[in-house]
Amino acid sequence: MAGQEAERLLMAQLLGKALTNLRAGIGWHKPDEGWLKPFPEALRSFLGVDTAAPPAQQRAKLAAAIERGLNRLPEADRELIDWAWNRSEYDGTEKWSDRRVNHRTIRGYKSVERAVGASIKKLVAAMMPLPEPPLEAAPGQAPSAKNELYRVWAYRKDWSQKRLDVSIYVEPNRVIVRETRDIAARHDGVERFSVRRSYYWAGTAVQVDVAEGAELEQAFEPNTQAVLLLIRVPPTARGDRRRFVVTYETQDMAPVYSSGWLEFDAFTARLQFRNIRPKTVWLIEHFPPKMFTTENIRPVLETYAEPVTDEVDAVCYYEHTFEPSDFTDEGVAWELPDTPWRGGGRSDQANQAPPRPSRCRTDPTQGTTYRPNGSPAPIP
Numbered sequence: 001m002a003g004q005e006a007e008r009l010l011m012a013q014l015l016g017k018a019l020t021n022l023r024a025g026i027g028w029h030k031p032d033e034g035w036l037k038p039f040p041e042a043l044r045s046f047l048g049v050d051t052a053a054p055p056a057q058q059r060a061k062l063a064a065a066i067e068r069g070l071n072r073l074p075e076a077d078r079e080l081i082d083w084a085w086n087r088s089e090y091d092g093t094e095k096w097s098d099r100r101v102n103h104r105t106i107r108g109y110k111s112v113e114r115a116v117g118a119s120i121k122k123l124v125a126a127m128m129p130l131p132e133p134p135l136e137a138a139p140g141q142a143p144s145a146k147n148e149l150y151r152v153w154a155y156r157k158d159w160s161q162k163r164l165d166v167s168i169y170v171e172p173n174r175v176i177v178r179e180t181r182d183i184a185a186r187h188d189g190v191e192r193f194s195v196r197r198s199y200y201w202a203g204t205a206v207q208v209d210v211a212e213g214a215e216l217e218q219a220f221e222p223n224t225q226a227v228l229l230l231i232r233v234p235p236t237a238r239g240d241r242r243r244f245v246v247t248y249e250t251q252d253m254a255p256v257y258s259s260g261w262l263e264f265d266a267f268t269a270r271l272q273f274r275n276i277r278p279k280t281v282w283l284i285e286h287f288p289p290k291m292f293t294t295e296n297i298r299p300v301l302e303t304y305a306e307p308v309t310d311e312v313d314a315v316c317y318y319e320h321t322f323e324p325s326d327f328t329d330e331g332v333a334w335e336l337p338d339t340p341w342r343g344g345g346r347s348d349q350a351n352q353a354p355p356r357p358s359r360c361r362t363d364p365t366q367g368t369t370y371r372p373n374g375s376p377a378p379i380p
Contacts, residue, residue, distance in 0.1 A: 007046075008128070014043045016124045019066075023096045023116070027086030032059045047127075048265075050160040050184060052239035069127035077119040084116045149222050152230050158190040159183040162241065164264040168257050170334060171274045177248040177257060178211075181264075185236040192217070195229040195246060200254040200292055213244030255339070256297055258284050258331030266321070269332050273316035277360055280335040281318055283308045287329040298341045301333050316360035 021038035022028060028035075032055035036044075039062060041051045049061045070078050082088040083103065084096075100109045100116075163182040168175065183193060193214075199206065202224040210216040210231060220228040233242045259267060271281065282305035291300055312318045322330040335341075 023084045072126040155192045161264045163266045167270045184241045193231045198226045205251040207249045211245040256333035268321045271318040282333040284331040
């Protein structure tokens with residue numbers, strides 16, 4: 001963890017320098033390669049940019065991150081930074097040294113430098129990704145075991161994570177999760193990737209299978225509520241992509257699927273109920289990491305998540321495409337009739353308003369396929 005904190009500190013310093021340098025020359029309107037020059041490759045990668053992408057695409061990704069950061073600042077800071085970068089109204093000046101002596105209200109270039117520097121510091125804080133949730137090892141694990149977990153988890157930094165598509169099949173006695181990942185190599189010859197999945201409830205029975213496009217090299221159980229997978233793919237050249245599928249068949253799983261700490265450019269979740277009708281479905285969007293614990297899932301959902309039960313269609317299906325930002329937690333959750341929760345919640349109280357019913361209808365044959373001899377077999 002000390003290494004991760006040191007990396008964050010270094011990246012914050014690099015980001016501050018890069019944002020300050022955007023004011024140089026004509027500012028925001030420089031050509032793509034000149035605009036990107038202050039942002040080292042390591043910083044771009046840290047901010048989730050695919051460094052193998054064309055310069056225009058990298059710039060667009062960084063510009064979107066900057067825009068999100070600016071939107072979190074007070075209006076005075078936003079206006080000052082826009083002015084320093086020549087972003088809002090290009091005034092034709094080609095040197096920062098000329099612009100800094102012509103601010104409308106701040107007198108003296110040294111005062112301008114100090115004011116812009118203070119606003120840039122606020123922007124750095126607004127743009128920095130939230131700290132990655134730690135890999136929580138079981139009590140009593142030796143330091144060497146924890147180091148091994150972090151070694152495996154670090155393989156993901158060799159890849160740019162393009163897309164995550166998740167299909168969740170909820171049945172009365174089990175939940176099947178199918179994750180399809182699309183990743184691009186950041187370096188030549190990389191062949192390992194790591195996946196972490198948390199279940200929140202201890203005692204969840206899980207069977208994991210790498211179904212397509214890769215093989216499972218090793219599986220770790222850092223604690224009773226999570227699994228860490230070391231995935232192997234064929235050696236991959238920088239910029240090339242791999243697609244693979246991981247399935248989890250679970251029993252006694254907490255009725256929630258969340259990304260935990262989303263690093264993908266795109267994420268779609270598909271929720272299908274089989275032979276059961278949900279009582280409530282929630283949408284989890286832009287949550288900070290680590291909001292959920294074993295005992296608080298229901299209260300957090302009731303307080304912060306958006307109920308979308310009425311969007312579940314007539315065949316008990318719900319789909320949502322997320323717009324990830326700044327490594328947030330995204331996902332879906334559900335409640336089935338007569339299913340106990342671990343931990344309380346307001347809807348356990350007698351005066352809680354009844355949930356809006358879903359429109360879906362159940363069918364005895366839903367979720368099955370048929371062999372040629374006519375005997376039904378569950379869809380895996």
